Amino acid sequence: MKIFKILFIALLLIGTHAMALTSKVKKPVLVKGTSVGEYKKPGAPVDISYISEHVDSGESSRVAIVLLTRITSGTMKVKVKLGKGLEEISNVDKQLTFELGTDTIEYPLNMEVSADEDGLYYVKLRVAIKGKGMRAFAVPVYFGEGKLKTENVILEKNQEGETISVSAAEETITKE
Amino acid sequence: MSMRLSTLSTFLIAGSITLIGCGGGGSGDGDTTPGGTVNISGKVTYDLVPSNSDHIGLDYNSIIQKAVKGVQIDAIDSSNQSIASTTTDELGNYAFSLPANSQVKIRVYAKLYKTGTPSWDVKVVDNTNSSAVYVMEGALASTGQSDSTRNLNAASGWNGSAYTSSRVAAPFAIVDSVYQSMQRVLSADANTVFPSLNVNWSVNNVASSGNPALGQITTSHYVDSNLYILGDADSDTDEYDDHVVAHEWGHYYEDKFSRSDNIGGAHSGDDLLDIRVAFGEGWGNAFSAMALDDPIYFDTLGDSQASGFFIDVESGTSTSNGWYSEASIERILYDIYDQTDDGSDTLSYGFGPIHQVFTGAEKTTPAFTSIFTFITALKDENSADTGTIDTMVSSENIATITDIYGTGRTNLASDYPYYDLTIGSSLSIQLSNIYGSYNKLSNRKYVRFTIDTTGTYTIKVQQTNGTNSDPDFYLFYTSPFEMIESSVGTVPGVEEKSVSLEAGDYLLDVSEYNSVADAQLAVTIN
Numbered sequence: 001m002k003i004f005k006i007l008f009i010a011l012l013l014i015g016t017h018a019m020a021l022t023s024k025v026k027k028p029v030l031v032k033g034t035s036v037g038e039y040k041k042p043g044a045p046v047d048i049s050y051i052s053e054h055v056d057s058g059e060s061s062r063v064a065i066v067l068l069t070r071i072t073s074g075t076m077k078v079k080v081k082l083g084k085g086l087e088e089i090s091n092v093d094k095q096l097t098f099e100l101g102t103d104t105i106e107y108p109l110n111m112e113v114s115a116d117e118d119g120l121y122y123v124k125l126r127v128a129i130k131g132k133g134m135r136a137f138a139v140p141v142y143f144g145e146g147k148l149k150t151e152n153v154i155l156e157k158n159q160e161g162e163t164i165s166v167s168a169a170e171e172t173i174t175k176e
Numbered sequence: 177m178s179m180r181l182s183t184l185s186t187f188l189i190a191g192s193i194t195l196i197g198c199g200g201g202g203s204g205d206g207d208t209t210p211g212g213t214v215n216i217s218g219k220v221t222y223d224l225v226p227s228n229s230d231h232i233g234l235d236y237n238s239i240i241q242k243a244v245k246g247v248q249i250d251a252i253d254s255s256n257q258s259i260a261s262t263t264t265d266e267l268g269n270y271a272f273s274l275p276a277n278s279q280v281k282i283r284v285y286a287k288l289y290k291t292g293t294p295s296w297d298v299k300v301v302d303n304t305n306s307s308a309v310y311v312m313e314g315a316l317a318s319t320g321q322s323d324s325t326r327n328l329n330a331a332s333g334w335n336g337s338a339y340t341s342s343r344v345a346a347p348f349a350i351v352d353s354v355y356q357s358m359q360r361v362l363s364a365d366a367n368t369v370f371p372s373l374n375v376n377w378s379v380n381n382v383a384s385s386g387n388p389a390l391g392q393i394t395t396s397h398y399v400d401s402n403l404y405i406l407g408d409a410d411s412d413t414d415e416y417d418d419h420v421v422a423h424e425w426g427h428y429y430e431d432k433f434s435r436s437d438n439i440g441g442a443h444s445g446d447d448l449l450d451i452r453v454a455f456g457e458g459w460g461n462a463f464s465a466m467a468l469d470d471p472i473y474f475d476t477l478g479d480s481q482a483s484g485f486f487i488d489v490e491s492g493t494s495t496s497n498g499w500y501s502e503a504s505i506e507r508i509l510y511d512i513y514d515q516t517d518d519g520s521d522t523l524s525y526g527f528g529p530i531h532q533v534f535t536g537a538e539k540t541t542p543a544f545t546s547i548f549t550f551i552t553a554l555k556d557e558n559s560a561d562t563g564t565i566d567t568m569v570s571s572e573n574i575a576t577i578t579d580i581y582g583t584g585r586t587n588l589a590s591d592y593p594y595y596d597l598t599i600g601s602s603l604s605i606q607l608s609n610i611y612g613s614y615n616k617l618s619n620r621k622y623v624r625f626t627i628d629t630t631g632t633y634t635i636k637v638q639q640t641n642g643t644n645s646d647p648d649f650y651l652f653y654t655s656p657f658e659m660i661e662s663s664v665g666t667v668p669g670v671e672e673k674s675v676s677l678e679a680g681d682y683l684l685d686v687s688e689y690n691s692v693a694d695a696q697l698a699v700t701i702n
Contacts, residue, residue, distance in 0.1 A: 033384065033385050033386060034385065035385055035394055035395075035442070036441070036442075036613075036614055037439075037440060037441055037614050037615075038385055038394040038395075038397070038440060038441070039394070039397040039398065039399055039427075039440035039441075040394065040395050040397060040440065040441065040442055040443070041395050041396045041397060041414075041420055041423065041424065041475070042423065042443065042444060042445070042457065042460070042461060042473070042475070042487065042502075043395070043442075043444065043475065043485075044444060045442050045443065045444040045446075045447055045612065046442065047442050070609075070611065070612035070613070070616070079478075081410075081411070105613075120390060122382055122384065124382075124383075124408075124411045126411070126412075126477065126478055126483070128483075131446070132444050132445075132446060133444050133445075133475075133485045133487075134475070134477060134478075134483065134484065134485050135383075135395070135442075136383040136395070136406075136408070136411050136412035136477050136478075137383050137384070138382040138383045138384035138392075138408065138411065139384065140384050140386060140392065148304065148380060148390045148391065150304060150305065150380060151342075151379065153302070153305055153308075155305060155306060155308050156256070158258065159257060159258055162309055163306045163307065163308040163309070164285075164308055164309050164310075164311045165302050165305055165308035165309065165310050165311065166283075166311055166312075166313055167310070167311070167312045167313070167330075167342045167344040168312065168313060168342070168344070169282075169284065169312040169313055169314050169328040169329060169330060169331075169344065170328065170329040170330075170331050171282075171314035171315060171326060171327065171328050171329075172325075172326070172327045173314075173317060173324060173325070173326050174324060174325040174326075174327075175320060175322060175324045176322055176323045176324060176325065
């Protein structure tokens with residue numbers, strides 16, 4: 001797909017990549033994704049394609065993002081936020097404004113990030129085009145084992161063998 | 177508008193209280209009965225975080241406790257076994273008759289379940305944790321020797337500036353939106369049997385495509401008997417965006433009770449869309465307004481869920497009204513339903529006639545589902561109102577619809593999608609990405625043809641203005657309507673496949689993968 005060729009070139013241009021001597025990840029593993037063609041709720045008519053590098057924790061991962069829209073006038077405001085535990089090595093402006101025009105549908109954003117611990121992290125984007133709605137995107141960046149860190153939840157099986165996720169209710173008991 | 181009907185509520189009130197492993201019924205008068213039973217009753221609520229009055233962002237200063245309706249609720253003993261089970265009523269109330277002086281806790285499921293007719297089976301599950309059904313529980317406490325009340329509330333987890341504890345209310349907020357959506361259908365058919373539905377919600381559900389088990393759900397959407405709902409705080413959460421949930425439930429309704437040919441993809445009110453997408457998404461927005469009796473669709477997102485946007489399904493405006501506009505379609509459908517006459521809207525059908533079309537003609541139409549198929553069926557079934565319907569449709573810049581294919585378009589007629597092909601002849605079609613790619617108007621054209629003699633035929637789609645395109649096609653038999661073949665090869669400039677075809681009518685959906693600006697294609701079937 002043409003857009004991934006563009007992203008791959010962008011990835012090469014972001015910077016050199018340091019390789020650890022003892023790595024868990026046989027690198028560079030490229031993680032590609034796109035929202036094109038996926039079922040979506042209503043929102044800004046924008047899609048995303050990206051490539052990020054899956055690397056070991058402590059190393060830097062290059063992330064190449066392209067926002068795609070056919071809107072040809074106005075501005076697209078993009079707010080960039082890093083997920084908890086993710087640090088940026090590059091220095092990308094976190095409040096971007098793209099002037100939309102007829103000569104392009106692709107709006108690139110490249111950055112380099114790192115994390116001290118293995119895990120699955122996200123670069124999060126919020127895109128707004130005035131009068132066209134908003135849309136959130138999250139670009140995954142995997143470090144090391146790349147597992148999702150979940151909050152502590154209590155899982156049980158009920159009598160029917162159904163797995164249940166148990167939370168405490170606020171309860172008021174009144175004796176009559 | 178006051179169209180709330182209480183069909184589901186009626187069934188829930190009538191629902192029996194089941195006593196398991198416990199001798200005797202309750203005295204019901206609060207008497208102390210050593211060794212007997214006592215009544216434990218109460219009300220189940222959840223923290224509803226409403227939108228701000230301008231529909232932009234959530235208003236955490238106005239949280240209200242709203243009834244949890246129609247969900248399974250169990251009494252659990254000290255061995256963690258259910259000893260009684262019932263459902264909450266439309267006010268969130270429940271009652272058990274339980275053994276006196278027994279250690280019991282109350283467990284509430286984010287689950288709507290009923291067997292018989294009508295029936296339903298809806299569960300809110302954590303797609304990132306073994307698809308576990310969300311429940312909340314009270315504390316294990318003695319039932320005592322007299323009746324008592326145990327009220328349970330699902331807390332939002334909001335501490336004034338952030339979510340700092342478990343978002344217990346979220347699954348119950350989603351259940352409430354689903355309950356209201358089901359209610360709307362039951363208002364048209366009290367005996368509706370709802371196919372099972374899993375609603376996948378998690379705090380890990382982010383707007384990233386990939387693996388749903390990791391929470392990568394792209395965005396809130398419906399697919400294959402599953403709703404996926406975002407839960408990513410400070411980015412995009414949808415548990416309190418009830419119109420988003422109802423919109424996606426509307427897609428479930430189309431899929432299970434009617435037919436949806438919607439191919440998905442990005443879309444918004446000003447887009448010029450493939451007619452199937454325009455209708456499906458316009459329907460989703462309109463249904464959310466019908467289900468919630470609120471024409472303002474809102475979606476909150478951003479830091480502290482303080483940003484967002486809204487769509488006025490009743491009185492909104494758009495820049496590209498027409499048969500390809502989801503905004504036009506949502507306004508038409510909602511006007512057909514609602515009790516408020518405005519502009520050219522003088523119809524107030526309620527949900528019954530809409531349900532009739534969706535579950536009847538729309539389900540079996542030999543054309544792709546669109547505003548053309550819907551309006552044609554609606555007029556057929558309500559012939560006395562044909563003129564009124566035409567006027568409403570016309571107000572959205574849509575010329576009178578006379579058949580399921582929308583023959584006779586006057587607005588952007590050159591982008592009209594249907595073509596007719598004679599077997600053995602060549603048909604020239606023009607694709608364009610001038611309005612966008614994948615699911616926009618003129619990204620695809622539909623070729624109608626008839627096979628008179630069963631046999632093997634070669635379908636060929638070849639570019640005639642270069643070789644930079646990648647043509648693809650999907651083949652549909654129209655009676656019954658089903659996709660029977662696809663051909664999505666990567667050879668530049670041409671797509672070709674031999675297929676066995678029975679006699680009958682067919683539709684070929686021709687598209688082009690490379691998004692070239694203008695692809696001229698020759699279609700032949702020999």
